[in-house]
Amino acid sequence: MPRTPQPRTAVLASADLSFRTRVREALTGLRWEVQEAQGGAEALAYLEARPCEAMIVDTWLPDLEIQEFLAECEKRHPQTDLIAVDDPGPERGPERTQARSPRRNEVLLALRRGQDADHEPQGDGASWNGMPEMTPVHDRTVVREEIFVRGTAVVEATRPGAEPGPGTVRLPELIGEAPAMLEVSRRIRLVAPRAATVLVQGPTGSGKELVARAIHRLSPRANRRLVALNCAAIPDTLLEAELFGHTRGAFTGAVQGRIGRIEAADGGTLFLDEIGEMPLALQAKLLRFLETGEVQRIGDNDPIRVDVRIVAATHRSLAEMVKAGSFRADLYYRLAVFLIRTPGLGERPEDLPLLVERLLARMAEQAPVRRLSAEAMERLRQHAWPGNVRELQHVLERAAILAAESPEIGAAEIEFGETF
Numbered sequence: 470m471p472r473t474p475q476p477r478t479a480v481l482a483s484a485d486l487s488f489r490t491r492v493r494e495a496l497t498g499l500r501w502e503v504q505e506a507q508g509g510a511e512a513l514a515y516l517e518a519r520p521c522e523a524m525i526v527d528t529w530l531p532d533l534e535i536q537e538f539l540a541e542c543e544k545r546h547p548q549t550d551l552i553a554v555d556d557p558g559p560e561r562g563p564e565r566t567q568a569r570s571p572r573r574n575e576v577l578l579a580l581r582r583g584q585d586a587d588h589e590p591q592g593d594g595a596s597w598n599g600m601p602e603m604t605p606v607h608d609r610t611v612v613r614e615e616i617f618v619r620g621t622a623v624v625e626a627t628r629p630g631a632e633p634g635p636g637t638v639r640l641p642e643l644i645g646e647a648p649a650m651l652e653v654s655r656r657i658r659l660v661a662p663r664a665a666t667v668l669v670q671g672p673t674g675s676g677k678e679l680v681a682r683a684i685h686r687l688s689p690r691a692n693r694r695l696v697a698l699n700c701a702a703i704p705d706t707l708l709e710a711e712l713f714g715h716t717r718g719a720f721t722g723a724v725q726g727r728i729g730r731i732e733a734a735d736g737g738t739l740f741l742d743e744i745g746e747m748p749l750a751l752q753a754k755l756l757r758f759l760e761t762g763e764v765q766r767i768g769d770n771d772p773i774r775v776d777v778r779i780v781a782a783t784h785r786s787l788a789e790m791v792k793a794g795s796f797r798a799d800l801y802y803r804l805a806v807f808l809i810r811t812p813g814l815g816e817r818p819e820d821l822p823l824l825v826e827r828l829l830a831r832m833a834e835q836a837p838v839r840r841l842s843a844e845a846m847e848r849l850r851q852h853a854w855p856g857n858v859r860e861l862q863h864v865l866e867r868a869a870i871l872a873a874e875s876p877e878i879g880a881a882e883i884e885f886g887e888t889f
């Protein structure tokens with residue numbers, strides 16, 4: 470009796486759902502068990518949790534440079550074969566060169582045969598080794614192989630000898646190459662795939678919300694909701710109902726029942742901005758939720774189980790607040806499982822030119838924008854930036870409007886607003 474082959478295991482990493490679907494269908498039809506990841510960090514987390522035979526990865530990842538990703542896989546999981554897949558399109562990945570191993574050939578073959586059910590291989594998979602079309606080719610004989618899976622060009626992965634730089638590459642939405650910013654990106658990528666609570670600390674306008682959104686985008690929860698609540702923007706008396714929800718008639722004015730933001734974020738992420746402004750009594754209730762995973766709407770005795778990841782942010786030092794007795798120590802420890810500190814612009818002056826260039830380029834997508842003169846740049850350099858990147862954005866927007874009739878943005882067009 471023919472032996473039923475064990476499913477072979479692969480992680481498939483791509484941000485593109487249709488791409489994942491095509492490749493997954495091709496492989497599961499061939500008895501591969503495929504774990505899908507939306508980005509590099511998530512894919513690495515899957516490999517950590519359960520080693521598998523192959524890593525199939527899109528050459529464009531939302532969070533990691535492909536070379537960095539491949540090097541990381543190679544270092545941590547030398548047993549896993551790597552295959553980078555190029556979707557045909559204007560953005561091709563970098564040139565790839567690498568000798569192929571027999572097992573990698575199997576995956577390529579599986580992908581190719583996914584087009585055609587008649588070719589479904591029989592046996593235990595070992596017999597695929599040495600298929601005539603796929604006999605291993607030694608270094609440099611073939612540098613590139615394209616196989617089409619329903620319109621997708623599959624190109625062999627490569628790990629050229631070059632090291633992938635400092636081991637950390639910034640996330641696309643976070644502008645800045647200063648070490649403190651690269652550390653922010655690194656921390657986001659490390660924590661995103663996990664369920665850990667994150668505390669983001671940094672001055673106003675330094676990108677705390679951007680960090681929360683990036684964590685959500687790179688997490689397995691990315692296709693569920695990110696719900697944001699600014700604790701400073703809601704009167705203390707309403708904050709509890711906003712967080713936990715309430716039944717009809719639970720308090721004066723509650724003419725209808727409403728679910729709270731925690732429940733609304735079920736399966737996703739809740740971003741609690743300005744957590745330092747939360748009243749002490751409510752802090753105790755939030756802690757209870759974090760410990761039990763249950764919420765109780767105001768006016769209702771039945772607890773409801775929810776699965777929510779919390780990312781909290783503050784511009785204040787919560788540790789100082791704990792010392793002063795205005796923030797609960799137990800909640801602080803529970804929130805600060807993983808800390809990310811967003812640096813103020815004053816701490817990373819070397820990023821100013823890059824920020825200016827990228828922010829002006831973004832503005833130019835909406836309306837024509839003049840170039841910045843050297844004098845204007847110098848004026849920007851002299852400023853202390855208490856409002857950080859948000860303030861820079863506003864200064865540049867104002868300057869672009871003022872310079873509409875000038876050949877360039879001059880120092881005269883750089884106006885700083887009020888500082889507080």
Ligand SMILES: Nc1ncnc2c1ncn2[C@@H]1O[C@H](COP(=O)(O)OP(=O)(O)OP(=O)(O)O)[C@@H](O)[C@H]1O
Pocket residue numbers: 642643644645671672673674675676677678679680742782784858859862
């Ligand atoms: N590193 C960065 N790269 C690109 N844009 C940034 C960066 N940091 C901040 N910004 C932009 O600056 C603005 C303010 O950012 P964000 O709201 O994330 O800051 P914040 O720290 O949460 O501010 P606040 O404490 O006032 O709520 C946003 O438009 C954001 O896109």
